[in-house]
Amino acid sequence: MSPRAIGLLAGFALDRLLGDPRRYHPVAGFGTVAMKTEETWYADDRARGVLHTATLVGGAVVLGAVAERLAPGRAGKTLVTAAATWAVLGGRSLEREALAVHEHLDSADLPGARQRLTHLVGRDTDQLDASEVSRAVVESVAENTSDAVVAPLVWGAVAGVPGLLGYRAANTLDAMVGHHNERYERFGWASARLDDLLNLPGSRLSGLLTMAAAPSRAKQAWRAWRRDAARHPSPNAGVVEATFAGALDIRLGGTNRYYGNRVEHRAVMGDGRAAAPADVVSATTLARRVGIGAALVAAAYAAAQRP
Template sequence: MLSRALGLGLGCAADRLLADPARFHPVAGFGRLAGTLEHRTYADDRSAGALHVTVLVGTTALAGAAIERATRKRPVPHALATAIATWAVLGGTSLDREAAAVDRLLADDRLPDARVRLTHLVGRDTRRLDEGEVARAVIESVAENTSDAVVAPLVLGAVGGIPALLGYRAVNTLDAMVGHRDERYERFGWAAARLDDLVNLPGSRVAALLAAALAPVVGGDPHEALLAWRRDAAGHPSPNAGPVEAAFAGALAVRLGGENTYSGRVEDRHVLGCGRPAARHDISRARTLARAVEAGATAIAVLIALRPRRRGAPGPSPGRP
């Protein structure tokens, strides 16, 4: 529908202009609700985690469906509702600002402060990272979250409208809250993590393809980006972060991946790309590529939303009397 396409475009523009509010963000409110419910639903098994996810995601998607149904025959309210939902679930501008903040601290030779600010973007232990490792972490976060917080919701929203937008953000938020491989959430968070992998599958592939296609924006080679994706992505533990981070590595002609430390546990994230080690100046290049990917994803989402709807197969041609 034209109103869905317009709403997606307006929501992207609102995110670019306004970013996320410091207070009273809808996603933060959902997170508080999920945390409260967890006190009642938590148990150290997968079924309890599946119930937790089903209740929260199902309720959110149903609320989105109710909004969609109430506005779908009124183009202006429908466009506005879609725009608000799109703005609420996107996080591209906040991601870009956090990456820029770390970049500025490194430029000012404030490595300890950059390590602390980096914790806003990544979950790894940042206390002993050198400048190159900080840059690598920022670029990896920009790549992965451009897929998770921009491309995936736009693609799903273009196909499924407001219910898909809100339901996706509910899944993604729950994965961030409980989808961890630690003692508390290994089993309870299993359903959230697996569902997040599933709903991010199409968006991550679109994001990787866009990163490869738009590599010339940062002086890169699309062939190298596709080659890095094909060669290196499977070694990454995430089926969705792997393709996007590998495509960014190839597009930027840098090496990403390697060993990260999480709460004293070392994980090998595999080496992505075969270029030089990432450096501070590559952060701005990664931000430029991410913005280009966001623009491309917005265009794709609008085109998907505008596609003709089939209303059933045509009837038989009239025969001769």
């Protein structure tokens, strides 16, 4: 197998075993650089936002290319790829956060579950009941399995370390500035559009892997994908949330309340019952299977390319 294929599998295994580094996380370091850069050249202007995105994502790609080029031999390239893969994946930490919310729900500690849920979502959790907390967790697990596991593995398979770092840079910038509000509507436009574009292949692969990971519910997941995904405001999250809803036989979507009294009414996805606390555990199991499938697909693709 090629160094890229072995490195992707090793990095995925490190993420499953260790999760995110608790200190000196490279993604957090990138976020700090992005914040300081934004302070320097922010303007309520699309052109400045394009400059911001191109500079930071381009810089991450160049850094990845240099690291890959300077890595000594096949062993060096394998280690660099493994380290980069571990740094950009977030599957294990996502699972831990989801299960931490479930622990509160399982012990009937609804206030604790609401508070812990704020680690996963940006919506107002103060008035959510146990079903709505469960729905929010499942939606976050579905979307972030695609964003933080499948999509980076896809770009790692296609473009190696530059693909891994460039994708994570774009995804991080979208989380920071890709918002529909007064400050970022224009400045964050480029980051949001680039993230949408880069997540297209990963979200579709996530949908297919969700069906493969839940074969007994594959038809229902496919039906939810075809019928409901396009009604989601995100062209990518809709695919994964719809297929998760079908695979778990639950309903996702509905009314979301955000801080600042903003209310968003999203289309309902799936035909099943309302989400329950037990579905959080089922969703993390499904997400784990999807992640394993993505790692195998990415490694197989990388192995089929030239070393």
